[in-house]
Amino acid sequence: MAFALRPLRHLPVRPAALSTSNSPPDPREVLRIERILHAPSAAAARTTQPQEHQPAAAAAAAGLRHLFHSTAGLTDEESTTLLRRLDSPSTHQRLGRLLQELAGLPLRGGEIKAALASDPDGLLSMCPGEPSRFLEFVRDNLRCRKAVKEQILAHGALRAAVAARRRVELLHARGLTRHDALRVLAAEPRAVVYPVEDVERKVEFLVSTMGFEVRWLVQYPEFLGVNLDKWIIPRYNVVEHLRSVGGLGDSIEMKHYVRFSRKRFYNMFVKPYPECERIFGGMVREKEEMARRRYPTGLWKLFTPARYEQTQEEVANMKLLVGSLR
Structure with a gap:
């Protein structure tokens, strides 16, 4: 019992011997782990970016909203909705020059707003200088009848210019140069009236099913009409x-x-x-x-004139009449 109550001696804890069987760590792996541990997060990187560009972007957006209001008569909400699609500062600069060009074009009132309502992506994707050239194209260079031209310009010259540019970009994406695409549209303006899906379906059928190259449209533009x-x-x-x-x-x-x-x-x-x-x-x-x-069959017999028998007296009278005329 006394032996059981005797306090135990505290033995010193010896450290375990290091194993020499494992290979030393790779320095490149250690460096990679340190980079991961000490690299700043994406959120921290965003917060550390310089803040001096934000006032400039806000001023550019305000200027674009003013241009939208003065050029097309859009409200601030409508302008903001359009600007949400354009986040790049370079796009804002191009759009500002485009709106200034549209403001100087001889267009009817409300035509720019109508074009933005019908195809905003098509109009806003234009480069400065394209609206003027395509307006001249749809007004002066289309070789068609008067009725077809009136149908093209029925909703405004600017909408027709945007539609023509859509077709040009479609044909250019399929392999034609923009110059040849304009030649095709000038020779077959009905392609501007038809939906762009219809034009794309015709080009797809020409190339994929019939096996012709798209350049044949330059010689035979009637295919799109x-x-x-x-x-x-x-x-x-x-x-x-x-x-x-x-x-x-x-x-x-x-x-x-x-x-x-x-x-x-x-x-x-x-x-x-x-x-x-x-x-x-x-x-x-x-x-x-x-x-x-x-x-x-046989209906012609009903239209045959009836025959009447001629008497000797009638024959004599006819001879006397003919003789008197001589």
């Missing part, structure tokens, strides 16, 4: 059927799809092959048969 579903696709289906059965002797060019009239294309590719009638639609032959069967 005809109806794709009623004009191009039926002809393409007929040509593909004849090519599959070996019925094509010569190569098919763009002129066969675009510049041949419906009657001429029918006589050349459809009429010799009866199976192509259903593919093409059969409109020409049906119209011809309707023209032939306009009246029922």
